[in-house]
Amino acid sequence: MIEIEGITKVYGDYNAVDNVSLTVERGELAAIVGTSGSGKTTLMRMINRLVEPTSGVIRIDGRDNRELPDYELRRGIGYAIQGHGLFPHRSVAENIATVPKLLGWDRKRRDARVDELLELFHLEPEAFRDRMPHELSGGQQQRIGVARALAAEPALLLMDEPFGALDPIIRAKAQEDLIDIQRKFSTTVVLVTHDMDEAILLGHKIAVMHEGRLEQYAPAAEIIADPASAFVNELLGTGDKAFRMLSLEACENLVEQGPAEGEAIPASASLKDALAAALWSGRDALPVERDDKVIGRVTRDALIRRAAGPSS
Numbered sequence: 001m002i003e004i005e006g007i008t009k010v011y012g013d014y015n016a017v018d019n020v021s022l023t024v025e026r027g028e029l030a031a032i033v034g035t036s037g038s039g040k041t042t043l044m045r046m047i048n049r050l051v052e053p054t055s056g057v058i059r060i061d062g063r064d065n066r067e068l069p070d071y072e073l074r075r076g077i078g079y080a081i082q083g084h085g086l087f088p089h090r091s092v093a094e095n096i097a098t099v100p101k102l103l104g105w106d107r108k109r110r111d112a113r114v115d116e117l118l119e120l121f122h123l124e125p126e127a128f129r130d131r132m133p134h135e136l137s138g139g140q141q142q143r144i145g146v147a148r149a150l151a152a153e154p155a156l157l158l159m160d161e162p163f164g165a166l167d168p169i170i171r172a173k174a175q176e177d178l179i180d181i182q183r184k185f186s187t188t189v190v191l192v193t194h195d196m197d198e199a200i201l202l203g204h205k206i207a208v209m210h211e212g213r214l215e216q217y218a219p220a221a222e223i224i225a226d227p228a229s230a231f232v233n234e235l236l237g238t239g240d241k242a243f244r245m246l247s248l249e250a251c252e253n254l255v256e257q258g259p260a261e262g263e264a265i266p267a268s269a270s271l272k273d274a275l276a277a278a279l280w281s282g283r284d285a286l287p288v289e290r291d292d293k294v295i296g297r298v299t300r301d302a303l304i305r306r307a308a309g310p311s312s
C-alpha cells in the first residue's frame, strides 16, 4: 500500500506538485493521467525518491520512504520508463538480471528468473537471452524494460508512459500483458500516462492531475459519470463519454437469449467493441460466445441504452 500525504514539490517559485494526497491499496493499479507538465512524473518519482519532496510524507506498507537509503528503497521498487532505458552494452539476460544481481541472487536463480520472464513476455528464451538491445525491435525492447522492472519480484512497480512509443497493436498486447502480470502477482502498480483510454483500461483507480493539483481520484466509472471539475470533464472529451462508459463493461453483462446471426463476439469483449461490431456489420444482434460455445446474444438497442449517461 502506498500512502501519499500532502506531498508538494516546489521548483523555484513553481509548485510542480501541490499538496497531493492519495492512497493506492495493495494489489491495485493506479493510473495518473493529466496534460503535459501537470506533475505526473514528479509525483511518481517522489515515491522511489528519484525526486525529493519539498514537504509531505510518502509511506510504503506503513513505512516512511525516507527510512531506507534511497538506493536500497529503489531496489525494492520496479521502475519502467518510456524508451525502456536498457543498458546498451549488456545482453537481454544481463539487463533483466540487474537488480537480482545487486540483491545477491546466485547465478542459477537469476538464469531461471530471466527465462521465466522472457516466457511470460512471449519471447523465446533460447533466441533472446543473449541478444543485445540493438538487436531487438522497439516493442521487444519495451517488454524487456518491463521484465527488468519485474525481475526481483517487486511488490511495487512504477511505470512512466511505458507504452507511449509503441504502435497501437503492440501497445494493446503490452497492456494485456500488464493486466495479466498484475493479476497474477498482485503487484501494486502506479502508472503515468497522458492517454485517458489507457488509464481507463488499466486503472482500478484514476488520479487526474492538473497544474500540480490532484483534481480527482476515483474508479473510472465514477470519473466518467461524475467528473469533479470542468478540467476532468474536458479531459474525458464529452463526445467520447458514451464509448468510454461502454468500454468499462464486458459483453457477458448484457447477454440475453434470442436469435443472432453471423460471427460471434467473445463474452469478455467490451460493450464498446460489441457496438462497433454491430454497427460495422449492420446487424441488430451479435451472438456471444464463451469457450467456443454461444451463450446468447447482445442487441444493438441494448448496447445503445447502456451507453446513455446518468442524466438521461
Ligand SMILES: Nc1ncnc2c1ncn2[C@@H]1O[C@H](COP(=O)(O)OP(=O)(O)OP(=O)(O)O)[C@@H](O)[C@H]1O
Residues within 6 Å of the ligand: 011, 016, 034, 035, 036, 037, 038, 039, 040, 041, 042, 043, 194
Ligand atoms: N528538475 C526540474 N527543475 C525545474 N522544473 C521542473 C523539474 N522537473 C520538472 N519540472 C517542472 O515541473 C512541472 C511538472 O513536470 P512533470 O515532468 O512532473 O510533468 P508531467 O505531467 O509528467 O509532464 P509530461 O506528461 O510532459 O511528462 C513542469 O512544469 C516541469 O517543467
